[in-house]
Amino acid sequence: MTRRRLTALVSAGLLVALAVWVGRHTEWTEFTMPVPPKGEARHNPFYAAQRFAEALGARTSWEHTVGGAGENAVILVSSWHWNLSAGRREALEAWVESGGRLVLDQTVIGGADDLKRWSGIGRRQADREQIETLFEDGPRERCRTLHEPGASPATVSLDGYSLCQPGDLSSLTIAGRSPAWALEDKTGMQTVRVHIGRGSVTMINATPFLNRPLFEGDHGRLFVAVTQLKRGDEVHFLSEEEHPSLIALVWTYGAPVVVLALATIALALWRGAVRLGPLAAPPDSARRSLAEQIRGTGQFALRYGHGTALHAASVRALGEAAGRRISSYARLAPDEQVAAVATLTGLDAGELNAAMNAGGPRRTRGLRSAIAVIETARRRAIVERAGRRTGRT
Secondary structure (H helix, E strand, O other): OOHHHHHHHHHHHHHHHHHHHHHHOOOOOOOOOOOOOOHHHHOOOOHHHHHHHHHOOOEEEEEOOOOOOOOOOEEEEEOOEOOOOHHHHHHHHHHHHOOOEEEEOOOOEOOHHHHHHHHOEEEEEOOHHHHHHHOOOOOOOOOEEEEOOOOOHHHHHHHOEEEOOOOOOEEEEEOOOOOOEEEEEOOEEEEEEEEEOOEEEEEEOOOOOOOOHHHOOOHHHHHHHHHOOOOOOEEEEEEOOOOOOHHHHHHHHHHHHHHHHHHHHHHHHHHHOOOOOOOOOOOOOOOOOHHHHHHHHHHHHHHOOOOHHHHHHHHHHHHHHHHOOOOOHHHOOHHHHHHHHHHHHOOOHHHHHHHHHOOOOOOHHHHHHHHHHHHHHHHHHHHHHHHHHHHHO
8 A cells, every 4th residue: 555545535534523523512402583673663763662562452653752642641761851942851751640641651851850840750770788688699680570569478479560671770759759560670760651741751770662672571562661551542652862853854844945055156166166168259369460569659659759750750761762863961950951852753842841840749640741752752762773773783
């Protein structure tokens, strides 16, 4: 047998031995695991209690605001801030006094003094000495039995309520009123009912009526007892645990204002935004023609200085042109210059003299005529010179 086959056989044997050991030391046990709630039960904490009450012949609803309950209806309040709004607290108190049945659980917070002043029900914590005395024989049990005050052991076993929720070692107190019904355990009173007006207020120092806890202990019987449930009753579950977001509430109660505000903001942003281009197309950046520049310069010279500089420039240009044709032109007297230019260009000497030698400011029309005569003489002198140069070549 080769070494490779021997190694393979040993490895296979070890694997078989491992499998046999795992099989002998593994135990398969079935157990039930709670699955997460689905559908409406996923967001409604009173879904099971509603179905339970409806099965007993009641009509139920889950609400987030006070109102809509009849005078003889039942309202079970959980996860609620008692003193958040004075208006809704007073509405709830008036509803009870008119005949309603109000049930409060342990999750009602805020306004403890106002609640105690109105109903007489308060809550107190057990002191350290009391806790050590109550539980010196063993640990606290998860399920405890609630019974009416002064009940005998036989009555407790028959009529008691098994409450499977660990208590926080607190108990309820009553002041200024006589309790109409109460349940207690060894830590003190855990459920109490008082009459107010034509109605009643029942407080329970636990939260046994939510979806899963309702199926534990005697919570179903306890629900019927604290609500005084009868066939045909109207039961309202009031809670602030699930409520619309602030954005949803704003849209629900003020959609027109929201739309108008968004439109105003959009218009303001559009109005103040940087534009992608100018409102009008930019003009062409082409240079002005030479004629436009000459006319513009002449208009400027005519407007400032009454054209004196423009007239002097025209006379100087004529002198430069004539100096190229007439010898010693610059040394001639003014009258001789005029006569020489007149002979060269063929213009009238008097008209040319008036145009060249009349100093001082002129009217626009006179200045234009003088400059026209001078410019004509300059051009003729240049043309005469160019013609003679051409004749000589």
